[in-house]
Amino acid sequence: MTKRLPALNSSKARRPTTNTGQKKFTSQQAQDLRNNIAALKARGTEVWISVGGWAYSQGSQWANFSAPRVVDLALDLGASGVDIDWESSGSSCNKLEAAQFSCSKDGEIAGIITNLYNEIHSRGVNLKISIAGWSTGAYYVKGTPFEEGKVQWGSPFGGTMYRVVKDHGSKIDFINLMSYDAGDYYDPREGYESYRAIYNGPINMGMEIAPEGAGGAVLEVAAPAGTVYDADMLTGQNNIAT
DSSP: OOOOOOOSOSOGGGSOOOTTSOOSOOHHHHHHHHHHHHHHHHTTOOOEEEEEOTTGGGSSGGGGOOHHHHHHHHHHHTOSEEEEEOOOTTOOBOOOBTTTOOBTTHHHHHHHHHHHHHHHHHHTOOOEEEEEEOTTTTOOOBTSTTSBTTBOOOSSOTTTTHHHHHHHGGGOSEEEEOOSSSOTTOOHHHHHHHHHTTOOSOEEEOOOOSSOSSSOOOOOSSOOTTOOGGGGTTSSOOOOOO
């Protein structure tokens, strides 16, 4: 579960403003943030920094990713780890069998994870790595239960996370599965199973307060009367997501 840090200080004059205003923390703000992180960790809460996001991933920003600087920041803040939120919509996949399956930007995300992993281990520091797993990121591998037509895809970009998870999963401490923003017919269970088929570590299932930011799905407490979810797994005929 994501937890918001407490306000840095009750005085508005000492808080960072929006991204159109103040760009850098003052020394006091930085120390307040470190203190808040330390307090959370002291009571058993891990605090991670997340790098990336949808808007960040649509340009060429990832080409400038600097593992040393990201590790410097995480260590300076006292963070527990680094979450890589790589959401490239420019990566297209060939939808072949597992051995030949590839996407056009596999090298980019593999390089990001590998560089970060190597930087952490070369320093011998205690930092973990997670990734934000795209909802359909492990789909469309031919010959698997998740090939096209067997899953109700919901969002595009199916398979974009497949190679990094399958080939570099040992470098990743857990996956934060983005089981949202994928359309009315996306089934988060199928999303989970597709990642579980290639990854043995922990998978955290993400939820989003309705209405979701994209796709139109609405999370409800109770399923509609008569819904039988187990009957529509891996058939391409999922119920409308509620």
